[in-house]
Amino acid sequence: MKKEMEIVAALIGHQGKILLCQRNPEDHYGLLWEFPGGKVEPEETLTAAIEREIEEELDIEIKAEDLIGEFTDENPFLKITVSLFRCRIKKGRPRTKDCHALRFLSLSEAGTMDLAPVDRKILAALTSAADHSPRRRSSK
Numbered sequence: 001m002k003k004e005m006e007i008v009a010a011l012i013g014h015q016g017k018i019l020l021c022q023r024n025p026e027d028h029y030g031l032l033w034e035f036p037g038g039k040v041e042p043e044e045t046l047t048a049a050i051e052r053e054i055e056e057e058l059d060i061e062i063k064a065e066d067l068i069g070e071f072t073d074e075n076p077f078l079k080i081t082v083s084l085f086r087c088r089i090k091k092g093r094p095r096t097k098d099c100h101a102l103r104f105l106s107l108s109e110a111g112t113m114d115l116a117p118v119d120r121k122i123l124a125a126l127t128s129a130a131d132h133s134p135r136r137r138s139s140k
Helices: 046-058 117-131 134-138
Strands: 003-014 017-022 037-039 061-074 078-091 101-105
Touching: 003 046, 003 061, 003 117, 037 046, 046 061, 046 078, 061 117, 078 117
Parallel strands: 003 078
Antiparallel strands: 003 017, 003 037, 017 101, 061 078
């Protein structure tokens, strides 16, 4: 039977850029880039999970403000569902506590990074939404 995992991820913006983290070399998909986050623990709410995961990974306190969407990816052995939350930093500056590297990037810069499979789907959705936003259309 295929294993299923529930994952949370954070969209953290700063000065028009988004935060991506590079996975540790020994992790599955090692050294690929991703939206920060992690696994939801049993009996944990999604917002509690993302706030805990970001503190563990980046040593910052955040507030999960709203659910942007859910994204799935699967292979023959595993199906993951990622709930992406727009988050605001309440306290601290991101640092590489449990990731290899981190960078704030524009959407176009993020598109040049070697992303984990589900994170490519997330970035494509964010890019599509940005391309169709009223502000973006009026500036063309």
